[in-house]
Amino acid sequence: MEITQTDYNILKAIQSGRVESGTSPSHFVDYCDNVIGGDPRPLIAEGYIDADRFINGLTDKGNQSIADYEKEHNIS
Numbered sequence: 001m002e003i004t005q006t007d008y009n010i011l012k013a014i015q016s017g018r019v020e021s022g023t024s025p026s027h028f029v030d031y032c033d034n035v036i037g038g039d040p041r042p043l044i045a046e047g048y049i050d051a052d053r054f055i056n057g058l059t060d061k062g063n064q065s066i067a068d069y070e071k072e073h074n075i076s
Helices: 005-015 025-036 041-045 060-072
Strands: 049-051 055-058
Touching: 005 025, 005 041, 005 055, 005 060, 041 049, 055 060
Parallel strands: none
Antiparallel strands: 049 055
């Protein structure tokens, strides 16, 4: 799955700490819908976000996809 700008923004919200570990998935979905304008559920389902009962952070796959996206789009 190639991530979109919106997917990147969702992942960065977790990586940057704007969405803290321990956030409930339903609150995270609401946050993404209201603030970012996207749905994080596909990213969770594809294994980019560690979210068993709560948002625990990004997986290695999530962190790598951010790095790849930033490299591809020359974001520092």
